Amino acid sequence: MSAPALLIDRLTKVFADPAGAAVVAVDDVTLAVAAGEFVSLLGPSGCGKTTLLRIVAGFETPTAGEVVIAGERVTELPPNRRDTAMVFQSYALFPHLDVFENVAFGLRVRGVAAPSLGARVAEALALVGLTGLERRSPDQLSGGQQQRVALARAVVTRPRLLLLDEPLSNLDAKLREQMRVELRRIQRELGITAVYVTHDQVEAMTLADRIVVMNRGRVQQVAPPAELYARPATPFVAEFVGKVNLLEGRVTVADGDRWRVALAGLEAVVPARGPVPPDGRVGVVVRPETVHLRRDGPLRGVVRRTTYLGSQVEYEVEVGDLRLQAIGQSPLEEGIFAEGERVGVTIGFDVAHVVPLDGVG
Amino acid sequence: MIAHGAAPGHPARPRGAWRRLAADPAVLAAALAIQVLLLVFIVWPLVRVVVVSLTPGGLWSTAAYAEQLRSWYIQRAVVNSLLVGVLTAGVSVVLGFAYAYTLVRTAVPLRRLLHLLAILPIVSPPFVSSIAIILLFGRGGIITSGVLGLQDFNIYGFKGLLLAQVMTFAPVAYLILRGVLEGIDPTLEDAALNLGAGRLTVFRRVLLPLATPGIASAFLVVFIESLADFGNPLLLAGSAFPILSVQAYLQITGMFNLPAGAALSVLLLAPSIAAFLIYRAIVGRRRYVTITGKPGRSSLKATSPLTTGLLFATTALMAGLVVLFYAVIAAGALARTWGVDNRPSLDALRYVLSVGGETIRDTLTIAVTATPVSGLLGMVVAFLVVRRRFPGRGVLEMTSLLNFALPGTVVGIGYILAFNQRPLLLTGTMLILVACFVFRYVPVGIQSGIAVLRQIDPAIEEAAQNLGASSALTFRRVTLPLVRPAFFSALVFAFVRAMTAISAAVFLVSANWNLMTVQILSEVGSGRYNAAAAYSMVLLAIVVAAIAAIGLLLRRGYSPVQGRFL
Missing domain, CATH: 3.40.50.300 (P-loop containing nucleotide triphosphate hydrolases)
Incomplete structure (x- = not known):
């Protein structure tokens, strides 16, 4: 070479x-x-x-x-x-x-x-x-x-x-x-x-x-x-490159290529990454475009902010104790949720990514 | 074709300008008053010099010129003045460039100190170098007769004068070239290096071409100052090496031959004006500025360590010479009788503070009166030129600048010719000295004011007017505070020059109003070197104290770099 x-x-x-x-x-x-x-x-x-x-x-x-x-x-x-x-x-x-x-x-x-x-x-x-x-x-x-x-x-x-x-x-x-x-x-x-x-x-x-x-x-x-x-x-990379929801959590079950992580008020199954840290604390990277708002869904949330951008809509949605950024595609077809509206939320934990938390803050 | 401006409600431009002026009488009045003042105190004396030189015996003729130019001695004076001017300018520019390059483009130590040492000659009377040279190399000089034991060494004449002028004006070249080098983005040198050019090529192909207009300006400014210099040639040229400015002075004060003095000063004026016009043409042309973006970081790698070492040595040597000059003046001020009895004594200082007390008071009174007037006038003119449209705007700027190119000798002779009869009988008064200083040094204030104002968004002033402020209030509450740095440096400049001026002032002093600089020359003339040195030290102390005070007022060091010259 x-x-x-x-x-x-x-x-x-x-x-x-x-x-x-x-x-x-x-x-x-x-x-x-x-x-x-x-x-x-x-x-x-x-x-x-x-x-x-x-x-x-x-x-x-x-x-x-x-x-x-x-x-x-x-x-x-x-x-x-x-x-x-x-x-x-x-x-x-x-x-x-x-x-x-x-x-x-x-x-x-x-x-x-x-x-x-x-x-x-x-x-x-x-x-x-x-x-x-x-x-x-x-x-x-x-x-x-x-x-x-x-x-x-x-x-x-x-x-x-x-x-x-x-x-x-x-x-x-x-x-x-x-x-x-x-x-x-x-x-x-x-x-x-x-x-x-x-x-x-x-x-x-x-x-x-x-x-x-x-x-x-x-x-x-x-x-x-x-x-x-x-x-x-x-x-740092997660926050610097693109928009992100960086959720702090604790690994409760490490099961092969999947980890079960306890986040504020809810539980998520995310792809595993390396060994579980000694204290179990990890950050879960959820990109806003993988958070979807629908009329109904198992997870209920309230829209706290709506920013209309033409080709898409940016939302801030409250799910329990979590505040998440979400992106609604093609508002012409999908419509727009108003601030204060109650919605169903799906979070793309299956494509989320885990990062170690040392060095945060 | 219908112009946009002619539509109803939108009067055409010229009429609009007049209408706006009529609506704003303060601007109109200020512009008119200033034009009249400039006419009386700049143009009229100049006209008088030319008229008197062309009317010997009351009739129009060029006899005064013919008579002077027939004289072998005067021919020599013309050649000598030009020769010394060119050589002083050449040597000063080379040394000034080396000095500026070392301080701006390399990371040598002691840059602040080296800068201050270069400023020192600029805030001193323009002939202290001559006094130092006489104390060092004159008949009782500590180097020539003390160290070397020479009996017949003669410093007077060409070499002494050249040395004195280079010591006086190389700092001027340094300041100009420092500004020039600071204005050239060092990223350009980095870019040339990056493209494979060697250090010499970078210097030759990038830095030098970019600095050439600045180098030419520095040369011309020093040439003008050297031609106009009066103190150094009076003290050091000697009778075997005649110089025009001194000959003009001697014709007036020695022979009372006004037409002859006027003719000689016009001979002095011609090359100065020529140099000034070339200077304006160079400076007025499109200048190279950094094209876009923030100024880049520089590596200072365009100078090799060896070159840096050589430059530092040269610079340190020059600074050392300045230290030596001022040390010998201090020593002279504190010696009993220079060259005869060098034991320390306070006699000279005591003499200056007692016998010279009144002269010191006169000098201070005049400087303190002229300084604020000059500074304020400069800012008003700058404001009018940059921010207002009125008839004669270009003439206003040009006239105020022109005065700077006039050798002091011409101005001095012009003032005694213009103001020696009613209704403008001013000779012998304090007012003539104040007027001379105000109008002679206002161009620097105007130029730095213009430079600062051009960088201030006019919308800021428009906002003030939009909120209901009149023109005068806007100037006082918005413009003036914004141009404060330029204003203060104009104040410092005016004060320093009023304290140290000699070439015009020497014609205007009287029994009632004398100046320290004139007194120093007369002490040297009488061979009282200790007194001359002591006066110089007192004068320098006052100037340095004033600069420090104004600097403190402004809470930043006085930087004469900005707008020092035109």
Whole structure:
């Protein structure tokens, strides 16, 4: 098996904050990224994801650990010799150069000469759909166009790694959606290995082959999007990715691949997960779209809040001592329950997921 | 075709502007009053200088110019002034850039201290470097005759003047270039590194092109200041190295030849105005700013450790020179007779505080009067220019700026020519000094006010008016508090300049109203170096105390970086 495109090996970065105290920004992170893979680093601000990306690019020096790119140890290599093109959050387009020269910059410093230079810049601009804007100055471009120039500038040198630092955060919602699709297309077309930093879980889900969820400098879970959503490893991941009802309970009966869990006032049978913790306490992850409201049902509840969103309705429903979020699909067909209305509730415990509770609160 | 504005109830724009002005008489009155003041105190003196230079003997002719330019000595003065101006600007920009780059783009220690040491010459009278140089390298200098034992070393002339001006104006270049470098997003350097560029390439292809307009501005500002400099050439140029500003002064005060003095000051004015127009063209052009997003984090990796070390050494050396200069002035102030008997004594300080007491009081009175007027006027003009539409708005801004490009010598001569007869008989009064300082230093307040106001959403002021506040009330209760930082830095600037000004003021002092700076020059002229040094220390103490007081008032350190120059 060949070496991974990127190997981050037990990496730690400690900063001194302005007061002089040590802050652990990245805490013993290990991660391997395969060639051609699209990996997203996801987490709240301050979780260390950008620092990790900047260490890979060579802008920060790690306190401990190694960065290995395609089998080559680069931990001490300066940023200009790493061949890891980055798309900056602010794009960092050179304001004194036009679009063509911005894209050509990396080629010129590599000594690529005239005929080949023009062809490769044209190819990169075609890839991002900016053909014809070569002589524009960056400040004559819209935000989306600037974003594309930054992307073309990064990929034109065929770097070993493409690093993206929240590149879509400065675009409006509609443009962001459009650029997501395009980013994925371009990455696939070029077969380039990409590491993408974001705090937006939807962005990570739609773009990445695998998502690395980080919190407080530590990796919480590494998994493909579907698995991350269905089987979060920790309460943090469950709450950060998608909406969730995280119910605290105690395992009463562990029977093979099913556990019986006592929740506040009711009992649920959920899929088992590993050994039962010594004190029996677990969190049960129930996604709102698996909680269904009907006219009648064995479990009775009261609708406490109704938020109409057009294609669906979000409810908050009270069942005994539990308050649950639920989603009603297609209100045109299914109708809408009013606040205060009494309803029957089915909870999808058979597709629920159990997480350990240590570290909560 | 029917314009939108012509529809009923929506009067066309020009008429609307007048109508709005009529509805808001405070704005109209303020705008008119300010235009008149600028006309009287900026344009009129300038006109008088030109007219007097062109009417020797009462008739229109260029004889005064012809006569001066025929003189070999004056020809030399023109060449010398330009040469020193260009060299001072060149050296100051190189040193200032190195200093600014070290403090902004590397993580060297003592950055705060190094910054403060660079500010010190800016808040001092512009000729303290000359006094320090004389104390160090002059005939009784501790280095030349003390350490080296040289008997015939002559610091006067080109090299002494160049050294003095570089020490005086390199800090100005530093402040401008610091602003320039802080305005360039370091992420751009990171991006270039990331794309494979080496450090030298990053500097050459990214940082330097982006900084070029700023570097050019710094060069031109220092060139203008060097040309206008009066104190240093008076003390250090010597008669073998004539300088225009000093020659103009000598024609007026020595020979009482007004047309000749006026002609020489117009010769001085021409290159200054040219430099100023180029400067405006550069600054007025579209400037490179960070395009989008929040300013990124920087790695400071664009400078190698070796380069950082070299830069730090250079910077420390320059800062060390500043320390040496001020230490020798302190030593001079506390010595018995400099170069003869260097034992400590308080005689010089005692002399300054007793004999010079009245001069100190005069200087303070004038500065304290001019400062608030200048600061407030600056904010009002900035407000009118940014927020109101009225006829002559562009002229207003331009006139107030123009005064800054005028060498002090020109302004001083202009004031004595313009205000020596009724109804504007002001020569010999306190008012002429106050007016001179107010209008000379108001452009800085205007510029920093404009810069701040342009960043404040007009909707905030509209909200005040919407809630029923008049224009004047809105200005006082909303605008002024918002521009407070700009206002206070304009106050500091006006005060410092009023305390340390010399080139225009030297023409305007009188038996009744004398200034410390003028007194210092006269002490040096009489060879009383101890007294000159003692005056300088007292002056510096007052200025530093005032800055500290205003800084405390504002609860933040005075940062002259913001809007120091145009």
